[in-house]
Each structure stands twice: as structure tokens, then as C-alpha cells.
Amino acid sequence: MTKNELLETTAYLKSKGFEAPEVGIVLGTGLGKLVDEIENPIVAHYNHIPFFPLATVEFHSGKLIYGEIEGKKVVVMQGRFHLYEGYDFIDITYPIRAMHELGIKKLLISNAAGSINLDYKKGDLMLLEDHINLQGGSPLAFKGVSEFGERFVDMSQPYDVDMRNTIINTAKQENISLQKGVYVSVVGPQLETKAEYRYLKIIGADAVGMSTVPEVIVANHLKLPVAAISVITDEGDPDNLEPVDINEIIRIAGEAEPKMITLFKKLIKQL
Ligand code: HPA
Numbered sequence: 444m445t446k447n448e449l450l451e452t453t454a455y456l457k458s459k460g461f462e463a464p465e466v467g468i469v470l471g472t473g474l475g476k477l478v479d480e481i482e483n484p485i486v487a488h489y490n491h492i493p494f495f496p497l498a499t500v501e502f503h504s505g506k507l508i509y510g511e512i513e514g515k516k517v518v519v520m521q522g523r524f525h526l527y528e529g530y531d532f533i534d535i536t537y538p539i540r541a542m543h544e545l546g547i548k549k550l551l552i553s554n555a556a557g558s559i560n561l562d563y564k565k566g567d568l569m570l571l572e573d574h575i576n577l578q579g580g581s582p583l584a585f586k587g588v589s590e591f592g593e594r595f596v597d598m599s600q601p602y603d604v605d606m607r608n609t610i611i612n613t614a615k616q617e618n619i620s621l622q623k624g625v626y627v628s629v630v631g632p633q634l635e636t637k638a639e640y641r642y643l644k645i646i647g648a649d650a651v652g653m654s655t656v657p658e659v660i661v662a663n664h665l666k667l668p669v670a671a672i673s674v675i676t677d678e679g680d681p682d683n684l685e686p687v688d689i690n691e692i693i694r695i696a697g698e699a700e701p702k703m704i705t706l707f708k709k710l711i712k713q714l
Pocket of ligand 1: 652
């Protein structure tokens with residue numbers, strides 16, 4: 444990744460009309476319907492955007508969509524890139540850098556996750572308060588990182604406090620129950636063993652997933668305020684572990700999706 448590549452990416456997007464978006468949004472597995480709320484949409488397929496990685500996983504449609512939600516200019520990633528698809532840390536976070544280069548001032552992230560904290564049930568939403576990176580690498584470990592920001596990025600408060608408070612208040616007003624907790628990222632794509640679920644609980648995680656953390660690290664690198672919400676799609680109870688089915692994960696995500704859409708829309712309105 445070079446600055447010139449990023450500029451070529453954004454020049455292409457601007458030529459399509461992606462002008463001055465205020466908010467960037469990443470939609471997780473089974474959580475693509477927010478795009479139906481975008482007014483005056485302009486669509487760019489990932490495989491047409493210069494220097495974007497290519498989308499591979501079939502249930503991601505792989506599009507960047509620009510338009511308006513609640514009167515705010517947004518750019519939405521429908522489908523993200525994962526390490527388990529064979530991409531590296533630089534690839535999977537490239538779209539975050541591109542959206543930042545386009546001018547976004549805030550970033551909202553969603554994902555599907557399994558619960559480690561067994562008070563958190565399928566279909567619950569969990570606001571991320573902190574995270575643990577178990578993906579064995581960093582999106583900032585590359586030559587020339589200082590061209591893009593400082594190398595030793597503070598992570599004492601990775602999730603923006605103001606956005607979190609707005610989300611918490613909105614959830615109360617809308618009667619949406621909202622859990623809060625620590626998200627741990629793993630590479631996947633295999634799910635966790637019983638022993639791994641036990642371990643993740645011991646180290647302090649409330650939910651586990653295969654994304655988000657690299658994007659949040661890069662947002663912090665760019666000093667871009669970020670908030671993230673998990674939809675709990677399965678429960679990682681080591682003493683009672685049921686086989687996890689990806690179609691079931693997608694189905695549960697879809698069922699909980701309207702709550703997430705409400706929270707995101709109300710938050711965007713208040714940003
Ligand atoms: N583990 C890891 N990733 C996941 C899970 C899980 O249980 N559920 C959804 N994504």
C-alpha cells in the first residue's frame with residue numbers, strides 16, 4: 444500500500460460521485476440491509492475499485508455504496524474482507540483508509556459474534572467497549588507506516604466515548620436491550636473448540652468474532668472516532684456446545700438486524 448494507490452482509489456470513487464462523505468459504515472455478515480435505507484445511492488463494486496482487494500465470500504455482495512442516511516452523507520461497505528479469506532492485515536483494512544481519505548469523520552462497524560459471556564443470548568446486540576487482538580498480527584506492522592500516522596498507537600480508549608454514549612441513550616429510548624463488553628478477534632474460519640471458549644472467557648472476552656479489531660486499530664491510527672456493535676449469533680457454552688451452522692448465524696443476524704439498523708440510523712442523525 445502506498446499513498447499514491449490510496450489517492451488513485453479515492454480519485455476513482457470521487458469521479459463516480461463519492462463526494463465528501465461524513466460517516467463510514469462497515470456491515471457485517473448477515474447485516475447488509477442498512478443499504479436499503481440509503482437515499483440517492485451510488486454503487487461501486489469492489490472489483491472495479493482500483494487497489495481494492497477482491498471480494499470472495501459468496502454471502503458478501505462486495506460493494507461500496509455512497510448516499511444519504513438521515514440527511515448525512517455516508518459511505519457503506521456491504522461486505523468486508525477477512526483474514527480467513529487469505530487476505531493480509533493491510534488488505535482487510537485498506538477500505539478503512541480509503542474511506543478516511545474520502546473524508547469520513549466517524550466510523551461505524553457491525554459484526555456477527557459468538558457469546559462467551561453466557562448472559563448474552565442469540566439475537567442480543569453488544570456494544571464494544573474494548574477488545575483483545577488474538578489474530579496474531581497488526582495492520583500497523585509494515586514498512587513506511589509513519590507515512591500514514593504514528594507507529595505506536597495508543598489503545599487506552601479505542602472506542603469513541605461520545606458515540607458509545609449516544610448509542611446507549613438511543614437504545615434506552617428505543618427500548619432496545621444493549622449488552623456491553625469485550626470483543627476478541629480470532630482468525631477463523633473454523634469456530635472455537637470447547638477448550639478455546641473456556642480460554643476466551645478466562646482472558647476476559649464477552650464475545651468472539653473474526654473481524655473488526657484490525658479495522659478499529661486502523662481507525663485509531665487515523666484518529667478516526669469509531670464505534671462497533673456485535674450481533675450475538677451463537678452461544679459459546681463449553682459445557683453445552685452445540686455445533687454451529689453458518690446459515691444459522693446468518694439467519695440470527697438477519698433477525699436482529701432491524702434493531703441494529705434503528706441504532707445506526709438514530710446515531711447517524713445525531714452525529
Ligand atoms: N466464533 C467466531 N466467530 C463468530 C462466531 C463464533 O462463535 N459467531 C459468529 N462469528
